[in-house]
Amino acid sequence: MDVYYFSEQSHHPAWGNFDGMLRGDIPNKLGDPQVSSRLLNEYLDMYQLADQCGMNVMVNEHHIASTCMNNSITLTLAVLARITKNARLLGLGSIISNRPDPIRVAEEYSIVDSISGGRVDMGLVKGAGWELYASNANPVGGMDRLFEAHDLILAAMTRHEPFSWEGEHFQYRCVNLWPRPVQAPHPPVWFTGGSPGSARISAKYGYVNAAFLTGPGAIPTFQAYRETYKETFGKEAAPDRLAYLGMMACSRDKAQTERNVEAMLAYLASVARMRPAHVNPPGYSHHQANTEMMQTPPSAGGGPAGFASASPDDLAKAGIMFWGEPERIYDQIAAYNEMVGGFGHLLIMGQNAHQPYEDVRDSLEMFGEFVLPELAKIGTSATSTSKESVNA
Amino acid sequence: MYYPAALPKQITLSGLNIEYFDEGTGPVILYLHSNEGPNPDLALIQALTKTNRVVMPAMPGFGTSETASFIKTVDDLSYVALDLLEALDLNDVTVVGSSLGAWMAVELATKASPRIARLVLDNPLGLRFKTDPTEKQFPDIYQDLPAQWAGYFSASQPMDDRDWPSVERDIALRAARGREMFVKVGWSPYLNNPKLHGRVHRVTVPTLVLWGDQDKLANREYADAYVAALPNAELKVIAGAGHFAFLDKPEAVASAVLDFAGTKQNA
Numbered sequence: 086m087d088v089y090y091f092s093e094q095s096h097h098p099a100w101g102n103f104d105g106m107l108r109g110d111i112p113n114k115l116g117d118p119q120v121s122s123r124l125l126n127e128y129l130d131m132y133q134l135a136d137q138c139g140m141n142v143m144v145n146e147h148h149i150a151s152t153c154m155n156n157s158i159t160l161t162l163a164v165l166a167r168i169t170k171n172a173r174l175l176g177l178g179s180i181i182s183n184r185p186d187p188i189r190v191a192e193e194y195s196i197v198d199s200i201s202g203g204r205v206d207m208g209l210v211k212g213a214g215w216e217l218y219a220s221n222a223n224p225v226g227g228m229d230r231l232f233e234a235h236d237l238i239l240a241a242m243t244r245h246e247p248f249s250w251e252g253e254h255f256q257y258r259c260v261n262l263w264p265r266p267v268q269a270p271h272p273p274v275w276f277t278g279g280s281p282g283s284a285r286i287s288a289k290y291g292y293v294n295a296a297f298l299t300g301p302g303a304i305p306t307f308q309a310y311r312e313t314y315k316e317t318f319g320k321e322a323a324p325d326r327l328a329y330l331g332m333m334a335c336s337r338d339k340a341q342t343e344r345n346v347e348a349m350l351a352y353l354a355s356v357a358r359m360r361p362a363h364v365n366p367p368g369y370s371h372h373q374a375n376t377e378m379m380q381t382p383p384s385a386g387g388g389p390a391g392f393a394s395a396s397p398d399d400l401a402k403a404g405i406m407f408w409g410e411p412e413r414i415y416d417q418i419a420a421y422n423e424m425v426g427g428f429g430h431l432l433i434m435g436q437n438a439h440q441p442y443e444d445v446r447d448s449l450e451m452f453g454e455f456v457l458p459e460l461a462k463i464g465t466s467a468t469s470t471s472k473e474s475v476n477a
Numbered sequence: 478m479y480y481p482a483a484l485p486k487q488i489t490l491s492g493l494n495i496e497y498f499d500e501g502t503g504p505v506i507l508y509l510h511s512n513e514g515p516n517p518d519l520a521l522i523q524a525l526t527k528t529n530r531v532v533m534p535a536m537p538g539f540g541t542s543e544t545a546s547f548i549k550t551v552d553d554l555s556y557v558a559l560d561l562l563e564a565l566d567l568n569d570v571t572v573v574g575s576s577l578g579a580w581m582a583v584e585l586a587t588k589a590s591p592r593i594a595r596l597v598l599d600n601p602l603g604l605r606f607k608t609d610p611t612e613k614q615f616p617d618i619y620q621d622l623p624a625q626w627a628g629y630f631s632a633s634q635p636m637d638d639r640d641w642p643s644v645e646r647d648i649a650l651r652a653a654r655g656r657e658m659f660v661k662v663g664w665s666p667y668l669n670n671p672k673l674h675g676r677v678h679r680v681t682v683p684t685l686v687l688w689g690d691q692d693k694l695a696n697r698e699y700a701d702a703y704v705a706a707l708p709n710a711e712l713k714v715i716a717g718a719g720h721f722a723f724l725d726k727p728e729a730v731a732s733a734v735l736d737f738a739g740t741k742q743n744a
Contacts, residue, residue, distance in 0.1 A: 223664045223665065224664065362619065367656035376652075
């Protein structure tokens with residue numbers, strides 16, 4: 086198992102002055118540009134530190150949000166391409182169903198792959214429902230746009246003579262990508278898939294499928310991936326086809342653990358702070374799926390918001406947040422890995438909003454020294470995910 | 478108010494299987510439904526079929542009518558209505574539309590079919606008159622859950638309190654399809670077609686614009702501007718009605734339609 090460090094790059098100092106929705110509604114007058122500047126530079130420092138500690142890095146992208154200031158994956162990856170040495174650079178993901186210009190996405194990933202010497206992992210996603218309010222892309226037909234943009238981006242990276250594209254959603258007279266990406270035929274593609282249905286789509290392409298904060302929901306999701314992968318390719322899916330994102334904060338003592346857990350819980354509580362209508366505007370999900378949802382009586386739980394009232398121990402067991410001293414963290418991750426049947430990439434949300442710089446630095450250094458080498462052994466020998474002691 | 482079943486008749490228009498309702502005898506009314514889809518049980522439809530032949534298609538994407546990737550706008554939908562006029566050989570038609578359907582009726586009338594005698598636009602959408610791009614013409618209902626939309630539409634039914642888990646699956650499916658299509662054609666530009674300003678001069682048939690004085694989506698200023706934009710239109714205010722005047726005050730709307738069409742009312 087390898088590990089990608091990730092931060093949402095929030096502007097959390099603004100949250101204390103606002104009771105409403107942290108995405109869409111929160112006015113940017115509550116964000117201090119000097120604070121943004123300091124935080125964004127700290128976030129880059131943390132990415133650099135993660136690289137130095139032996140981890141890969143992951144960057145995401147949102148808009149109209151105080152929970153994620155990063156509004157361009159490739160812009161930040163371009164910086165990271167220069168200030169990191171060894172890390173894989175995962176963008177997860179570029180919201181290509183909402184972008185009017187997929188070739189621009191191909192160009193930007195290509196230049197990052199070029200500058201980094203071939204370290205890019207290219208996450209191509211549909212994006213959350215509320216992103217439609219930022220991009221104004223039509224909620225209906227997002228999957229069609231995603232797949233045409235995907236086809237076009239890969240064509241741009243793999244065809245080496247100028248060509249034209251006259252698709253349903255995108256038209257270009259001359260596609261001719263300069264520079265070509267370093268990785269051939271193209272950087273690895275990742276999809277997000279938090280449900281069995283979406284995991285099956287990833288599996289048909291053979292792409293890495295990443296589930297975010299789905300907890301035990303990853304069990305059927307990963308199983309669906311493995312089944313479809315085997316049906317499609319006639320062999321078992323290797324662990325590196327599956328990725329899982331959970332929160333992580335490693336600490337040296339009880340006091341630091343308490344601070345970290347508090348910061349993680351505060352982050353978790355912020356997840357639900359969006360307009361209910363923004364989760365699934367009509368057409369974002371297909372009408373058949375929406376019919377199912379309308380006719381399913383509401384139930385408790387489901388998704389990270391459903392975990393808001395759970396205890397830190399329950400959240401560790403569920404794979405939502407891994408916390409504590411290094412040995413405990415290893416045990417939690419290994420147990421979760423075993424519960425969901427094994428995955429090859431752990432994506433750690435390693436900086437959780439209010440968590441201060443010093444605690445993140447300690448967390449990454451301890452995680453890199455004590456946990457990472459043990460996690461590297463998982464999945465390398467047959468199906469071994471047995472717990473091993475960690476010398477912390 | 479979503480209808481529980483497919484409309485009784487089927488026809489192929491623009492290569493799509495379209496369900497429709499066609500009942501009553503007398504002068505022809507083509508009724509173009511709102512974003513909640515066609516419903517023969519509506520009091521307005523019941524009233525109009527007493528004296529008229531009422532033809533009411535489920536437009537593509539609504540009810541169980543098929544849709545296709547070439548249907549992206551209300552303008553696109555209006556070509557299917559034009560096909561219907563021709564396929565059924567309807568003449569001297571009074572086209573009545575409600576809300577989204579009224580917008581569709583204007584789009585249809587810009588195609589200047591000689592089959593259309595007059596229009597009744599029940600709280601139309603489709604034109605934007607604001608010139609400041611930061612000023613909203615309509616409140617953005619897509620910022621709210623569909624269950625809350627009824628609060629904008631109806632003065633008599635302010636919230637959609639249907640218990641969806643307990644309704645028949647076909648009703649839920651018709652609702653989900655209709656909501657999807659309403660977002661597809663209404664999302665952007667928001668509930669209007671900028672090109673329509675350059676085409677409305679072609680709507681030369683006599684036009685009656687109805688406006689519910691409790692409309693929370695479009696105000697009186699909007700209704701007046703709409704009337705002024707059309708070459709041959711007049712306004713009638715429906716007291717006590719919201720944006721869905723056909724739902725809130727069906728008798729008043731029916732009476733306005735029949736008066737305007739010169740149909741004798743015996744009831």
